[in-house]
Amino acid sequence: MTSRMAELVARHEDKPEGNITLELTSLYLQGARQPGFEDWFHEAEQLLDTLSEQHSDVLQYQLLRADIQQQQHQFQAALKTLDAVFENDPQHIYASLMAARIYLATAQHDAAQQACARLWQQDLFLMSVCSFEVAGRRGNWSTSYPALRDLFQRQASIPPAIDIWVRGILAEQAEQLGQLTDAQQWLSPVLAKAPTSLWLKWADLSLKLEDAVQVYNKLALKQQDLRIADSLLVRLVRAEQQMAILPDNAKSQRFSAELAQRVALRIARGDTDHAADLAYYFLHIELDAAAAVHWATLNYQSAKEPDDLALLIQSQRVLSQRNQLAEPQLTEAEK
Template identity: 65%
Template sequence: MRWFFSIVMALGLSSANATEFKPAAGQQIILQAELPETADMQQLRQALMYQRDSTATLPLAQLYLIGARQPGYDDWFHQAEQLLRNVDDAARQGLEYWLLLADVQQQQHQFAAALLSLEQVFALQPRHIQASLMAARVYLALHQLEPAQQACSRIWQQDLFLFSVCSYEVAGRRGDWQQSYVALQQLWQRQSSLPPAIDIWLRGILAEQAEQLGLFETAQQWLSPVLAQAPTSLWLKWADLSLLLGQADAVYQSITAIPQRQNIADSLLLRLAMAEQQLAKPAQFGKQLGERMQLRLARGDTDHAADLALYFLHFVPDPAAAVHWAELNYQRAKEPDDVRLLTLSQQAQQQSLGSSE
């Protein structure tokens, strides 16, 4: 852990108690307006009608990937993927193509493929900041902590702030939750202003670390002020924390207010159905969730198996099935939430076996 303490010394960060600071919680979540195709996207689409080359294809794919992270726009990942399949050979030699492809692959939990694509980026630009941060994120998903730190270290000479955030996230995953959390708090407090995307990213890490320290309300407060601009992954974390805190009504009201609610990901629909269940409302969303889960099972769909594990824990109690899907999920991703899901599923199975004896 020597590198961790050297960063603390270099930045002058103390090891104060992790409960000293609480972020200001937003009183109200104001959702953005509906996210239609922008004028830039429409212009690029029109350009593709006349000339199919990378000058329009790659920028359009990038815009789809940016939009796809918003709740209800998951299908835009497929739009981006289709565009990348159709690029010309010249584009496939470029850095931008491989970076976009890696982004699609890591979103689909194709982590090995994403790392191979990122190697193509590093062959062209060894210290590419975005690629380095993406590589660190992928390695963290696989719980490969040394490679994750090596990915962070690629950028330490270019951007000390991003390097520090990246490294403290890795340190947290090593088990240094309290020291990392305090250091990240202080980094965040020292910034007079951050670009929205960086602020959301940092708040997501702070929320995870606060949760791991048992500071569930504080973890939720890190996310609430930026939820309207946050990606689906942070909506899921906010919803899980809110349900844990007994705030099912906030989850229900916020998710049903999403402009593209009919198209939200199964994982977010699942949290909406859980809120509906906790509020003892008629199972409108529970029924919709059941239909989607049955379709997944019929297709043998193993993508995002965590949703099926949660479904068999909370809606159609079947501990053995929950363990099966949680184990499949853990084979792909080994982040704290994945470990917790597997543990909960195994505990449910043990309790079921114990009660049947």
């Protein structure tokens, strides 16, 4: 917790006021995107819920509410909240980018492009980046990637948060073109300050590049210091398993037991949030192809980004292969 957050917490406890609550909620949300601080999303939501009805028309309240809703995959609710923002400010930059992100997450590409277009009089660079991301999602990776790369490299100075955002898009597009090393290299310089979503992308790329040692070392340190979310822990365990089969690199399964406990708990309580974690677990850690398909399908019902589709297709492919192996093989006489 930063000194500013500590100050605001003390002031909020002493005398809750709307502006203090809103600023503190915003800081919790910013921090919650970092690995190990995911619980801060709940802190932010609880803080926002303490505000009275009169704050529901405040712009900052609406933006924070929509941000929390999209994090919880309540996409339609988030878009409805953003509509209230656009009624007062039709070209609001942050709201437009958030709307585009939600439409991309649900594979509504035309709507996403319309959200990007709101920015053409506000910020041409952001509108261009947003539009190139949409173009990639439409399948135009081979044209959108070099165009976005050239645009990015021409910028003399970019705020850190925007730099991280653009690099995440470039990494996705390079990956879709099979340029895995380039994709990884887009993320490596900003990984320390990157959100969990880009840590996941970096880990997946690194595992594909057979760099399990680096994934293990970085995520193990995060787990020891902060207790990372299931999405990162499942990749840490996968790296751990890959390292165990490397010559002269055998390691005990330090993190597998904790992951298994977390998965069992989520299933027991019927937790369907971020079902991709469970699909990944049953696909890569404890193989159960039917369970992987179940959770990947559930995940794809709400989130339809390239990684979500790839997870579903891979799960279905493995299930199909295992079903074929389970079928009795006929002899020539029986045929």
